[in-house]
Amino acid sequence: MASPRLRDRDPETLLPLKPIELLVLTMLSAGERHGYGLRQDIVAHTNGHIALEAGNLYRHIRKLQADALVEETEPRLLSSDSDERRIYYHLLPFGRRVLAAELVRLRALMQIAEANHVLPPRRAAPAHT
Amino acid sequence: MTRTDERIYRLLLRLYPADFRRRYARAMTDFHADRIAMARLAGESLPLLWMRTVFDIGASAAAERTRSLLTEDAVMQTLIHDAGYAMRGLLRRPGFTAIVVLTIALGVGANAAIFSVVNGILLTPLPYPHAERVVSFGHEAPQWLTSEPDFVDYHRELKSFDGLAAYTRSEVTLTTGDESERLRLVQASDDFFPVLGVQPLLGRTFAADEYVGNPPRVVILSYGVWQSRFGADRAIIGRKVSLAGLPRMVVGVMPAHFDFPEARTDVWGPLPRFHADSLQPRANNFLFMVGRLKSGVTPAMAFVEANGLAKRFMHDFPDVYDPNRPLTPVIARVGDELVGGTRPYLLALLGAVGFVLLIACANVANLLLVRGEGRLKEMAVRSALGASRFRLLSQLLTESGLLAVMSGVLGLLLAWAGDRALLALAPPSIPRLDLIGVDWRVVAFTAIVALTTGLLIGIAPAWRTSRNNAVDALKDGGRLVASHSAARGVRRVLVVAEVAFAVVTLAGAGVLLRSLWNLQSANLGYDPRGALTAKVSLSGREYDDTRSALFYEQLVHRLRATPGVLAAGAGGWLPVVDAGGLRNYEAEGKPFPPGREPSAVPQQATPGYLAALGVRIVAGRDFADADRDGALPAAIVSERFVETTWPGENAIGRRFKFGGLAPWMTVVGIARDIQSRGFGDAPEPTMYFPYAQAAKSTWYAPRTMAIVLRVRGDPLTFTTNLRAAVRALDRTVPLSEVRTLEQVVGTSVSNRRFNTGLLAGFALLALVLAGIGTYGVISYGVSQRRYEIGVRMALGAEDRSVLMLVMSEGVLLCAIGLVVGLAASVGIGRALAAMLVGVRAFDLPTVASTSLLLAIVAVAASVVPARRALRVNPIAALRGE
DSSP states (O other): OOOHHHHTSOGGGGOSOOHHHHHHHHHHTTSOEEHHHHHHHHHHHTTTSOOOOHHHHHHHHHHHHHTTSEEEOOOEESSTTOOOEEOEEEEOHHHHHHHHHHHHHHHHHHHHHHHTTSSOOOOOOOTTO | OOHHHHHHHHHHHTTSOHHHHHHHHHHHHHHHHHHHHHHHHHTOOHHHHHHHHHHHHHHHHHHHHHHHHHHTOHHHHHHHHHHHHHHHHHHHOHHHHHHHHHHHHHHHHHHHHHHHHHIIIIISOOSSTTGGGEEEEEEOTTTOSBOHHHHHHHHHHOSSEEEEEEEEEEEEEEEETTEEEEEEEEEEOTTHHHHHTOOOSEEOOOOGGGGSSSSOOEEEEOHHHHHHHHTTOGGGTTOEEEETTEEEEEEEEOOTTOOOSSTTOOEEEEOOOOOGGGOOOTTOOOBEEEEEEOTTOOHHHHHHHHHHHHHHHHHHOTTTOOTTSOOOEEEEEHHHHHHTTTHHHHHHHHHHHHHHHHHHHHHHHHHHHHHHHHTHHHHHHHHHTTOOHHHHHHHHHHHHHHHHHHHHHHHHHHHHHHHHHHHHHSOTTSTTGGGOSOOHHHHHHHHHHHHHHHHHHHHHHHHHHHTSOHHHHHHTTTOOOSTTHHHHHHHHHHHHHHHHHHHHHHHHHHHHHHHHHHHHHSOOSSOOTTEEEEEEEOOTTTOOHHHHHHHHHHHHHHHHTSTTEEEEEEESOOTTTSOOOOEEOEETTBOOOTTOOOEEEEEEEOTTHHHHHTOOEEEEOOOOTTSOTTSOOEEEEEHHHHHHHSTTSOOTTOEEESSTTOOOEEEEEEEOOOOTTOTTOOOOOEEEEEHHHHHHHTSOOOSEEEEEEEESSOGGGGHHHHHHHHHHHOTTOOEEEEEEHHHHHHTTTHHHHHHHHHHHHHHHHHHHHHHHHHHHHHHHHHHHTHHHHHHHHHTTOOHHHHHHHHHHHHHHHHHHHHHHHHHHHHHHHHHHGGGOSSOOSSOHHHHHHHHHHHHHHHHHHHHHHHHHHHTOOHHHHHHOO
């Protein structure tokens, strides 16, 4: 799907991401997931505020695939002790760059918000990380 | 997930476009299976889960389908691409685009404006529930209306009606504080409000016991009076107002849209119930009727039943009804009756603007054709690069469609502005004006017209342009000389067509103008110019016959003494606006069988009234102050009165009376006949009585009189004098309806004048557009024939022959268009026949003047290009640019 030329694309052209795209990409940054797994991750992360249904989720996956941010795998076993198979999705390198670009954009916004005292300034990260 | 669950889910997935389903059906089914399994474990509600699923799939499938239509569907893609291409092309030629869009927008706008009028007046139903069942019920002449006993019998016996109401129309004086105002009062029987089915805005309609007792003690206000006289005070219900000097309690206020039976009805009162033992005679027809037909009954069916009953009345009361003047019911839907007279004009207008649009289309098609020829090379290149003919055709049509859409939007704006202008100019006598406006039907109509226009202007040029031979066009190097005779043929046909349309429109407007002219130049028998009129109403309680006679005598004397007033008088009614009904009389020495007496229109008048109106007295004398109560009862009669009563005899000194104990009246003068109902009316026999004697000699002296002043100069400047003269005699007497006699008379032709004016305007627009079209074609022809003209001039052609060469083409095209148009206008004339007065459908003067106008336009349109042809420099032309 991802042609070599797509790598040359500027991630900025795809910004800003829609909230659900951002969530999906972020969850996939942890590793590959199948559809329902993504839903569960997002539910957990948002404390149940965002509970995607299949249609909505796969519409966004379609978009992310079309933009060559995400790739699907052949169906494979859910786990070693199960005979159920699932299609998994994982982040492509370009998808990772787009996600990073979006997060940088958000960080810049954060800094403005902190400077304007909308948010308290974040404490410096501990030295050992 | 059970097998049923899965089957349902797969069914739901069918909502997605096929490619989406192919890719994600498997994954989504797995997702759903996991979702159900987890929900079972967590004890979630499964029905709720399914509801969410269905909603989610419905929404996302709709979004996916829209997306794939917009981005993947081939037709849609092409359309979007073509529209973009066309848009860029149009923007590159802003002048061309503006001319085309403006031309079509004018045509579409005129159509939309007239359609919005048709929509408001003809197509919008009346504001009554099942308005198609509400009918007015009257009689043919001479009865017109209905008598009390006839109404009682109709009401009791007719099975076709759910309800039948009688009402009368009159005026009363409303007094608030020391201000008095005349209001139009409708007194209606108890079926009136149920028949119309309209609920009051405030309060209630009349209760059953309020129809008993005379005079009635209750009243319902119109929305307009409630607003203007009572400041829209909601506490008005239950308050007393003074009508004709008597207190009446306001029980209701009607909604703004309710105006039955006429647009300016101010107040409604109960018509006291009739008593079988004290009915007015059958010959006394003074009731209007309105009824609601039973569901499924047509007016024609109701007529059959009512006519049977009317025949029985005639049979049962032979002394009342003359078999030569039978009682014939007239039953018509109130909607038809309200707008019936306006309908043919509106349809004629719609036809005229339709023609204007067609002409505009022909002009634009010509422009596009010319432009198409300039683009032949572009098309040839595209075709050589593999564009199919269909592709080129659809692209050109997209362009004209785009032009049409832009014009449609602009046209709608023009229509809205046009409506405003029409409403400002329209005479108030046109019914239902307030309903005119731009609504969804107008928008839909405009959209259809605009899109049809897009197709019409696009089809011929697109066809021509797309079928050109690519090789020829490329070989030609883009310079087009003789190979396009076919395109020139199309352009000429278009010119002939638009000239023909213009001729038809002009001829139609011409015969209507002639009709209007004929109507207005007809001799009215009185002179509407230089006269002021007004109404003065005395209270019947304060003024008895003697006092009111004295009042009007003094008033007339005062007015006559005003400098600049040539004559002054007062009469019971004014021509056109309130001409009265006929009354039977007996002539001395001319016995008529009972019930067959001749009849004439009575008019109670003061001395000077006839002179002020401009009615000539052909024999005898006018009334004088000496014709007062106690003197010999006098009368003036009209020429027609003499013809019917004493044909061929000298009428002066003859006597007639109103039957029974009434005194004989001696004819002292003979007056010219007048058209008392306005233009186009046959004069009725008329008899005039001195107002001061009328109470005794005619049993009736009206308290409300029309004042007429014949003056030197502008009549309206005498309004203050008139008001002062009335106030000087009695401050409480209301003066109303101050108008010039010309305005009064104008009301009888104001609709016609307005419609004919509009039509003439559109006809002129059509003519101008056709002229522009002719000019365009001839002028383009000259630029195409520069080479030929250059050769001719180089070979020694004279100016005159070059001039003729160019002019003859334009004149010939117009001549053909004229002949075709005149032939077609015969048919149009037939369609207009109902509106014509004293003009035949094929009217020679109209034809002649139309032809002359067109000849002028043809010459004007050809002469400019012809003069340009003369300036062609042979050397430059032959060198080829």
